[in-house]
Amino acid sequence: MSQTSDANPQAANAAKEADLLAKAAQYSFRARMDKKTNEGxxxxxxxxxxxxxxxxxxxxxxxxxxxxxxxGHNHPTITAAIKMACETMLHAHSSHYNVQEITLASRLGALMPDPLQKSLFGESGADANEMAMMIARKYTGGYEIASPHISFHGLSDATRAVTFSGWHAGHGHLPGGTFAIVAPYCYRCPLSQTFPGCEFACLKTSFALLDAQTTGRPAAVITEPLFSAGGVIEPPPGWLKALQQMCHQRGMLLIVDEEQTGLGKLGQMFGFESEGIVPDIVTVAKHFGGGVGVSAVTTTAAIEDKVVSEGYAATHSHANDPLICAAGIASLDVIEQEDxxxxxxxxxxxxxxxxxxxxxxxxxxxxxxxxxxxxxxxxxxxxxxxxxxxxxxxxxxxxxxxxxxxxxxxxxxxxxxxxxxxxxxxxxxxxxxxxxxxxxxxxxxxxxxxxxx
Ligand SMILES: Cc1ncc(COP(=O)(O)O)c(C=O)c1O
Missing domain, CATH: 3.90.1150.10 (Aspartate Aminotransferase, domain 1)
Known part of the structure; x- marks a missing residue:
């Protein structure tokens, strides 16, 4: 430390901040979700x-x-797992298995209800949802995907197209075959109904519209079990179950995005549990890595087998890497050991x-x-x-x-x-x-x- 910073640490910190912000103004891309200004x-x-x-x-x-x-930030179990990975293996050939990946897949498979069993790991919530949508398309042979109008599934091109809570401005047209359905926002019902007298008018209206618009190639509905970015909006009891029934009647899969809601955060392991359903595909991310970027898509052995035998390949350079999977294992340890x-x-x-x-x-x-x-x-x-x-x-x-x-x-x-x-x-x-x-x-x-x- 210089004499000035010893004498006046506050002034030294302010100078450091000013210097960093000047560099940020010059070099940092400001495309953030909620703030576009260049301030501290x-x-x-x-x-x-x-x-x-x-x-x-x-x-x-x-x-x-x-x-x-x-x-919790910098949880010691997570940081210890990262150190362990640094000393053994950070990155691996993604066409081959590695120890951490198999361990994490087994742990996640044991945590998910049957028959959800097979997991594939990515690095962000968006890429897990993209993989889930690709799996649904490959499995059903369809391509049409719908999501509630207050949903958030990521800001990659494919997931932005099913993110209806915002962030479309200036992005041109969406990929074909993506549809918004009416979300169960009961505090402000878009159909001016009241639960339970509405008898899920939102779902009935949504599927009437989807049935009218389909080219006969529906693939899936992707939804959060409780809409976080859309405004912490909780569907009424029975909604998710009725949604799954209506999907299955049309040969569509139900993808439940548990990236915000899963792994204990709502007071139960997964948000869908209270509805007594098992989705066809589930994605997790966010605190799954305890602060490190890892995500998962989990589905049944039957779905995995069909899509892989028909040529589905999903990988990123860092998919299934030992580093991120070690963080995932550590987060499951924390979730289970600390209840x-x-x-x-x-x-x-x-x-x-x-x-x-x-x-x-x-x-x-x-x-x-x-x-x-x-x-x-x-x-x-x-x-x-x-x-x-x-x-x-x-x-x-x-x-x-x-x-x-x-x-x-x-x-x-x-x-x-x-x-x-x-x-x-x-x-x-x-x-x-x-x-x-x-x-x-x-x-x-x-x-x-x-x-x-
Ligand atoms: C429910 C949900 N799905 C997907 C995502 C996207 O995750 P990521 O930002 O890691 O791509 C988010 C991010 O907030 C989310 O809340």
């Missing part, structure tokens, strides 16, 4: 539920990085209690929803009109961020999405909720007796 913070370190920027400012990370550190579903339920219960107390106080909190470590708060200008409180949500997000609490804003700012890591303590939740309360107080009128709904 610049993150430098992380541990558990906390991250620090180069100014040594501390943040509680209720976004778990990009949701991939939901087991992540149980931790997620505890975290979710405490956050929801605190949010529901705020909801009693503030008219603006229209809906509190989600499960386990994935919680959403929908803000409205008033509960009768349900006009989305987008500016207010953005102001709340900024207030919290400036004061050291990170979470994401969805639906143009009107939904606050909280994804705290499993390491988050009750004390950290309380600090976060206290801050959120102050942020809401700064923009929202309290509920008057007259406005109670």
């Amino acid at each position: 913070p610049v993150f430098e370190r992380a541990s558990g539920s906390v991250v620090w920027d180069v100014n040594a400012k501390e943040y509680l990370d209720f976004n778990s990085g990009q949701m991939c550190s939901a087991l 992540i579903p149980q931790k997620a339920r505890k975290i979710g219960k405490h956050i929801r209690e605190r949010l529901e107390a705020l909801q009693q106080r503030y008219e603006m909190i229209g809906d509190v929803r989600g499960r386990g470590q994935l919680i959403g708060v929908e803000l409205v200008r008033d509960r009768h009109s349900k006009e989305p409180a987008t500016d207010e949500g953005r102001a709340i997000g900024k207030y919290c961020f400036d004061n050291g609490l990170i979470f994401s804003l969805r639906r143009n700012g009107s939904v606050l999405r909280l994804v705290p890591p499993a390491t988050t303590t009750e004390g950290q939740i309380d600090s976060a909720m206290d801050l959120l309360g102050k942020a809401i107080e700064s923009v929202a009128p309290k509920r008057g007796a007259a406005s109670a709904v």
Whole structure:
């Protein structure tokens, strides 16, 4: 350290940040999801539920990085597995098996319900979903794929085409054979229905449209079991099961994208479990790597056998690599040994209690929803009109961020999405909720007796 930085560490950090941001302005591509400006913070370190920027400012990370550190940042079991891979084998010929890959496939196969058994590994959520869609196309001989209109499945070309919650602007036409279906967004039903009286009008309408548009070559529906990027929207009970039935009636497969929701985060191992169904294909990613990029597509032996015998090949240079698979094995160790579903339920219960107390106080909190470590708060200008409180949500997000609490804003700012890591303590939740309360107080009128709904 120079004398200046010893004497004034804050000034040294500020200079470091200014230097990094100047380089970023010149060299870093700004095509980010939620921010296009060239400002700080610049993150430098992380541990558990906390991250620090180069100014040594501390943040509680209720976004778990990009949701991939939901087991806790820099979990020692994950870092030990990465070190082990560094000392044995990082990368392997992807046409041959390697030890870590077989171990991970066996562990994941044992975790998935029968007959889901055969896994293939990629490096991102988008590539697992692309592989899943290719498998469905090859298996059915069809090519048409549909997804609910609030879905998010990735931002590669193929997955963007079935990502209907946004991010299409400026991208030209979508590949043929991709369709949006009406999502079960019950808080704002697009068909103005109410569950359960609606009898899944969304599905009936969607399949009437699909049946009208099909060229007779349907392949699959891909869906999240709880829509995360679309605004933490939970389908009503029975929806996923009815969707699967309607797919199968048409010879379509059901692909369930568990990349946000799977592996314990909702308080159960997989989101589809509570519906009592077994999808035809499941994808996992995000905290599957404990912070390292690994994803999986898992399907049945019958589907694998048919598509492989008909020439399906899927690989990337780093698919099935020992490094990423070692991280995947370590994340499954953490999920099982630390009982992540149980931790997620505890975290979710405490956050929801605190949010529901705020909801009693503030008219603006229209809906509190989600499960386990994935919680959403929908803000409205008033509960009768349900006009989305987008500016207010953005102001709340900024207030919290400036004061050291990170979470994401969805639906143009009107939904606050909280994804705290499993390491988050009750004390950290309380600090976060206290801050959120102050942020809401700064923009929202309290509920008057007259406005109670
Ligand atoms: C449900 C879901 N599927 C797929 C993806 C895409 O994953 P990746 O960004 O790793 O490609 C995401 C990312 O947020 C996601 O939430």
